[in-house]
Amino acid sequence: MRQRCGVVIIGARLAGGCAAAHLASAGVNVVVLDRSKFPSDQMSTHLLFPDGVNELRRMGALDAILASNPTRSPWLELNTDGRATVLERWRASGPVDYCLCVPRTIQDVELVNAARAAGADVREKHRMLDVTWRGGRACGVRYADREGTEHEIEANLVIGADGRRSSVAAAVGSFRPYRGSRNGRGLVFRYGDDPMYGSREGATIYQWRDGDSIGFLFPSAPSPKVLMLFMGAAAEAEAAMGDQEGYWAAKLAQHPGMAARVAGITNLTKLRATGDTSAYFRASSGPGWALAGDAGHFKDPVIGQGQRDALWAGRRLAEVVAPVLSDPGALDMALRRWERERDVECVHSYHFGNIETEVKPVSPVLTEIVRRCGRRRDHAPDIGDVFGRGRTLPQVLSLARLGGGLFDAVRRGTGSSASATAREALADLKVHLGVRQELRGRRFRSSRVVPGSEHPDPKPPAPSRVRPATPRKDEIRTMPASNGNTDDTTDPAVTR
CATH class of the missing domain: 3.50.50.60 (FAD/NAD(P)-binding domain)
Incomplete structure (x- = not known):
């Protein structure tokens, strides 16, 4: 019929x-x-930044989702190797100035x-x-x-x-x-109940960058649930499922800031993981x-x-x-x-x-950029714009900001040596310039490769x-x- x-x-x-x-x-x-x-x-990271939450509002789904009692998260805290921290608010999208993490x-x-x-x-x-x-x-x-x-x-x-x-x-x-482009990282996550629910910390999106690994914490739904997520090398996903609690303990040892934040979280779920997240058009x-x-x-x-x-x-x-x-x-x-x-x-x-997704230690230049941002006391939206889509990557990590970060890293001795920091910064700058060139070209269905960003043949x-x-x-x-x-x-x- x-x-x-x-x-x-x-x-x-x-x-x-x-x-x-x-x-x-x-x-x-x-x-x-x-x-x-x-x-x-x-399978999902479940997180929506303010612009995504605003899309839910525009399609008429937001009120019902809010009825599930998710924590609204207007804050971002970013930590790099225990050396620098920035706390800022998210830039609003329409009437929405918070993130949601909803299963x-x-x-x-x-x-x-x-x-x-x-x-x-x-x-x-x-x-x-x-x-x-x-x-x-x-x-x-x-x-x-x-x-x-x-x-x-x-x-x-x-x-x-x-x-x-x-x-x-x-x-x-x-x-x-x-x-x-092939992915370098996998993701491993679980949920739990957060004793900090109701506080500023309980309404904050956290990101910890320690060594070559990244840890996240997202207040979730229904409150007081939180999602805890690690993104290390892609091979870790399979290892995590083989020894769940051993893996979790090892990752918390690698991220002491995250370990301190999640202490006291109860009712932990089993781990979920995937190492297959290659990007494509x-x-x-x-x-x-x-x-x-x-x-x-x-x-x-x-x-x-x-x-x-x-x-x-x-x-x-x-x-x-x-x-x-x-x-x-x-x-x-x-x-x-x-x-x-x-x-x-x-x-x-x-x-x-x-x-x-490239698995490598935290850039000394990024650490210094975060340190500079962290000196602001108004907590205005800034570096988080690259996640919240308030601004693009080239707009947030401008050439002037990258240059200032390099200057501070060499002056402060953030990296292993001044020459190594300079070499790494120049290699990163070449990648950023390649991205900028592509954005200016605005080509349709282009298969050109930006070296350092893309790793073809996924x-x-x-x-x-x-x-x-x-x-x-x-x-x-x-x-x-x-x-x-x-x-x-x-x-x-x-x-x-």
């Missing part, structure tokens, strides 16, 4: 739920298919509820089988409902918001990234289809940007396509422009994540299985083998 809608979305979580809510609010007939039944857990079992339910409240038809336990095609365009999907009965739905637009192992990306021939738009969220772009979670970018991408996609869904030519041009806008929005944080996740469909007589299956064309600066849909 064939059905019809304006947009069909595969995946109801961050990007899919947000796109559905905004499309439905604009009067579009939206059907969302998700193979999960909610609540459903998801996905709570958060994703409210994303689905917000999409339904806006008018979207969200169907849980429904599995996509294939994308259907007509005249070289995606024209819908075939899927199985919760009983396994097969159906077909036609749509003007198919959106894949089904994560890193995207079935939609595989079905449209865009699964292989045209650009990517996939070609994310084509005739009648788009890839949103992790389906199209993923960056290392060390910087905690994935959730915000998925929500942002879903909203912007909805805003761009809603007015032109009935015009295939205009729709495809709009999709292309959206993809370029997403890349411009995300490429600086992609490089930020690549730089942060091992992308294997796609979810998609069962090949038998074409109907009126169907022409002309899918491109790859949509990853590079350095495409002449496409009229993406000109500046």
Whole structure:
């Protein structure tokens, strides 16, 4: 039995739920298919900075999420090797000036509820089988409902918001990234109950950088829960699962500041871990289809940007396509422009994540930058802007600030020697200059490598299985083998 809608979305979580809510609010007939039944857990750092929390507000999910009693975190404290500390507030995004850390079992339910409240038809336990095609365009999907009965739905637009192992990306021939970088770090985390709940410390996002390892603490939901997270070398993820408490004790010994903060935390959960977080860009738009969220772009979670970018991408996609869904030519041009806008929005944080995922000791220059920031008594937003998306990495770590940090590090003797500190700083400066050059170029689907940031030839996740469909007589299956064309600066849909 064939059905019809304006947009069909595969995946109801961050990007899919947000796109559905905004499309439905604009009067579009939206059907969302998700193979999960909610609540459903998801591997995630769970953190949303103020700009991401504001996206929840814009889609109508924030009030219900706040009802789960998460701790609102308006503070950031960053510590480097026990030598320098900065305490500052987050820069506000709209009316929101705090972070939230909400488990996905709570958060994703409210994303689905917000999409339904806006008018979207969200169907849980429904599995996509294939994308259907007509005249070289995606024209819908075939899927199985919760009983396994097969159906077909036609749509003007198919959106894949089904994560890193995207079935939609595989079905449209865009699964292989045209650009990517191997991760160096893994993540290992657990939850517990915080005795400091209700204090300033209990409402602070912490980050400890000691040696080549990073520790985090995020006040969470429901209060007084906190999430504690380590990001060491990627191989640590497997080691952690082999000896959970031994690993945890060793990491706390490596991070004495974190050990002091988490002392007294009770009801510890078991550890969860992953060492597979390689970053990538996939070609994310084509005739009648788009890839949103992790389906199209993923960056290392060390910087905690994935959730915000998925929500942002879903909203912007909805805003761009809603007015032109009935015009295939205009729709495809709009999709292309959206993809370029997403890349411009995300490429600086992609490089930020690549730089942060390199496992090496804390830079003496960074330590001195943090020391300088820590002298301020007004606690105004500053270095945290690079996480909160108040400013980009080049804007926060300006050339003047990097030069001042180098001067202080040599004068103070922060590094092992003045010459070693200078050599390391010059190597880092070369990377930062490469990132700046790319941001100025604003190339579309560029596969150029920024040395020192990117480590190519990642091992992308294997796609979810998609069962090949038998074409109907009126169907022409002309899918491109790859949509990853590079350095495409002449496409009229993406000109500046």
